[in-house]
Amino acid sequence: MPVDLNKLLQGDPRAIARAITCIENDRENSARILKTIFPHTGHAFVVGVTGAPGSGKSTLVDRLARFYLNGQKKSVGIVAVDPTSPFTGGAILGDRIRMQNVALEEGIFIRSMATRGFLGGLSRATHDAVSILDAAHKEVILVETVGVGQDEIDVIKVAHVNLVLLVPGMGDDIQAIKAGIMEIADVFVINKADREGVERIEAQLLAMLSISPRPDGWVPPLVRTIATLNEGINPLAAAIESYARFAKDSALFIQKRRTHARERLLELLGEQLVGKVVHEHLENGLLDQYVELVASRQSDPYSVVDEIISGFCGETSQNRKGSGL
């Protein structure tokens, strides 16, 4: 099914859905789509939401989405990249009903990202999905991730503001806060704040923040929420807004965007190069033959890759000579 770019730019949900399916599966068409929509992107405000399974992340995302939609009259897109989320269908007995409820609401588009396939990076696909929602005039895009794996952390580098959800008394408290997660938290959300231990986790967080302050001088606020009761959403939105204002003039934020652009570029470069080599040089079962060499332990992967690369470069050279270049 071809992607109708005009409909996509008008925000048509089916066109958005098709475009995202395309970027997940079709290397050549996805490059074309992303190049075409590029001039229409750069307007959305992207919020990353990271939290362990059971932290109530999906419910919070749901509440925030309704806040922006109903309270601020903004169109909202949600990208869920969480193998444990009911959105992504990872949970086996999950309540999928909720997902449909949100999806049916006017002005909110939800998309769950499949775990990565042959075409490569989950974070590349998520970034591209955000670009598509951006081009489709979603004003606020929420990116939900479990944030434990490296891929999942890379995913939310696309965000302008990152929320990290914690729950009082869950696991080994502060032990559950990973170093990588600490670095990305612009706002801490203490969800399920009616549970015992809320003061304790806040005290631990404050202690950690005072031991290792952020290099940009920002002090991540701690916001209590009870997402199931829709409590604390207004103060949370205010905290998000206040970090966004701060980041606008922060030299470190700009540096962070540059680092992120570099990672994105190198990831995409790898994907496109592999796609090109496989497509142009390893057709007709040649890839399978190389795979068999490795699987049967006749050769090591490094030697096989060397052979593939020198074959490809030689071939490129000959093609170009042949075409008169």
Add this chain to the structure above:
Amino acid sequence: MPVDLNKLLQGDPRAIARAITCIENDRENSARILKTIFPHTGHAFVVGVTGAPGSGKSTLVDRLARFYLNGQKKSVGIVAVDPTSPFTGGAILGDRIRMQNVALEEGIFIRSMATRGFLGGLSRATHDAVSILDAAHKEVILVETVGVGQDEIDVIKVAHVNLVLLVPGMGDDIQAIKAGIMEIADVFVINKADREGVERIEAQLLAMLSISPRPDGWVPPLVRTIATLNEGINPLAAAIESYARFAKDSALFIQKRRTHARERLLELLGEQLVGKVVHEHLENGLLDQYVELVASRQSDPYSVVDEIISGFCGETSQNRKGSGL
């Protein structure tokens, strides 16, 4: 510091440590090391251990390591790929003492893998670390991972047997078992089995296993352990052994190894191609210029990558013509 390959093959811990540091940081030398040691690999028995933070994974790995070392007189290597593990130093207030205790013991080598850097895949680095331990005559290699992210799941595809740890009453019980994790579990370990809810989680697992049986016909056994008390380790080792015997003749297992070889080959191909392009074609600040184009939104990453690739292919062609090819 150069890697002494003879010492590595003799199992010298410092040579192993240096070799692993090298494969994490040095693209060209790592290829050389991996090619050289390849004929010495393929003998180790690799066990993957996956579990959520707080499931007692590190303690279990510790107990299993001692079982193989003291009970079976086998040399043991441990590769920890878990941002929340005290081994990897991800936990902020973690008890690092334990790690040293294990490391000091004769015959056990522990290595934690850093999250991936520029040189690429965590799973590539982990596989290479396993190869190094294999070449260094470690007979049993335990690979520990939190198993939530895609990278972390890819990591344990290197294993011959995969354990998935669950804890009674933790989180939303069965909800915490992700679809991806279910597929990789050859043996379920119910750790902290003295806790309430052990029958419940076992009943849930059995129900799930009967709803979706494995295509290879294997019925993953459920083994209760209390790792802190060293209870259940013998039955666990027996379950591991019994799956290993089953897998030996399983056509699906062989198919799985082939799929895994394919993924590994493509990942390595991407890494090596990017390394080659960056090293040979994007020197002298050219990469920074491209990054700036993307970061400042003057161009989209797809167009920039196209330009880089066509520049590289053209250059390769010219070099070859110039050199008389």
